[in-house]
Amino acid sequence: MVFNIQRYCIHDGPGIRTIVFLKGCPLRCLWCSNPEGMDFLPEISYNKNICRKCGVCVSACPRGALSFAQARGIEIARDRCDFCGACAGVCPADALKIFGRSMSVTEILDTAAKDAAFYRRSGGGLTLSGGEPLAAENFTLALLKAAKEDYALDTAMETSFCAPEQTVDRIAPWVDHLMVDIKLMDPLRHRQAAGADNAVILRNIRRVAAERPAEKSFTIRFPLIPGLNDDERNFEEMARFITGLDRAVAFEVLPYHEFGRGKYANAGRAYPLAEKNIPPPGKEAVDAAEEYFRQKGVQVVHT
Numbered sequence: 001m002v003f004n005i006q007r008y009c010i011h012d013g014p015g016i017r018t019i020v021f022l023k024g025c026p027l028r029c030l031w032c033s034n035p036e037g038m039d040f041l042p043e044i045s046y047n048k049n050i051c052r053k054c055g056v057c058v059s060a061c062p063r064g065a066l067s068f069a070q071a072r073g074i075e076i077a078r079d080r081c082d083f084c085g086a087c088a089g090v091c092p093a094d095a096l097k098i099f100g101r102s103m104s105v106t107e108i109l110d111t112a113a114k115d116a117a118f119y120r121r122s123g124g125g126l127t128l129s130g131g132e133p134l135a136a137e138n139f140t141l142a143l144l145k146a147a148k149e150d151y152a153l154d155t156a157m158e159t160s161f162c163a164p165e166q167t168v169d170r171i172a173p174w175v176d177h178l179m180v181d182i183k184l185m186d187p188l189r190h191r192q193a194a195g196a197d198n199a200v201i202l203r204n205i206r207r208v209a210a211e212r213p214a215e216k217s218f219t220i221r222f223p224l225i226p227g228l229n230d231d232e233r234n235f236e237e238m239a240r241f242i243t244g245l246d247r248a249v250a251f252e253v254l255p256y257h258e259f260g261r262g263k264y265a266n267a268g269r270a271y272p273l274a275e276k277n278i279p280p281p282g283k284e285a286v287d288a289a290e291e292y293f294r295q296k297g298v299q300v301v302h303t
Helices: 056-060 086-090 105-113 116-122 133-149 165-174 187-194 199-211 232-243 261-266 283-295
Strands: 002-009 017-022 043-046 066-069 073-076 096-099 125-130 154-159 177-181 217-224 250-255
Touching (some): 002 105, 017 133, 043 261, 056 086, 105 125, 105 133, 125 133, 133 154, 133 165, 177 199, 199 217, 232 283, 250 283
Parallel strands (some): 125 154, 154 177, 177 217
Antiparallel strands (some): 066 073
């Protein structure tokens, strides 16, 4: 189940890349910027800010899941929507979207292969993101194997590593560039902020760091969120963990942002951090965090 494919990207792996976002994630991070990737089933999204209030979508819906009020715009009976996409297909403002459609390995890779010339010139390729790619273990494995064996693509993956060890063991060898999040070191705080314990995540990182070939890159990413994980205790435990791994890994600080806030509203959900009113960290805070980790012997990078 794919909820987005972005071409001509210059982040999340080297060179120019195509990023494939797979739907479904075992975590529920409070700051998630891709809430449309959390659930494994399709979802409907409505952006009232760009809606023209023309009402065309109401008559197009075969299940009568949409209604129209001039003051409020479109209202969606989400329990009646079967995600057929008829409403999105007629919306002149693109205010309605269906996130999530089934795609085959060949469909995805044929799309990615359209930009093969850009990959060759820039050292780019295919990046899997989400959601959580490891949650679709068999499909992700088939996709990565075909990308390498049949399309000769450079591969990268963004992941939380919140997956069984055998899943990681099957998939990691097919990824040229691994990018793994560490959010919080304390297991209780991690559960409160991300909805699950971090024991399997840290265990997977240790194992892969010990076994991963030197020619395959490994980057740990840290989402810096003021008041939530920017305390010295978390920094200290994270630096100790990273420098204690069996191989050197790159480390990147990703400043918190609120790009996902509007997506929650469009999906009919409340933004989990709305009441906390957390400001994005400024450049000084990001620089200070990076300098802290450098002083502890961590290899800080920018991708």
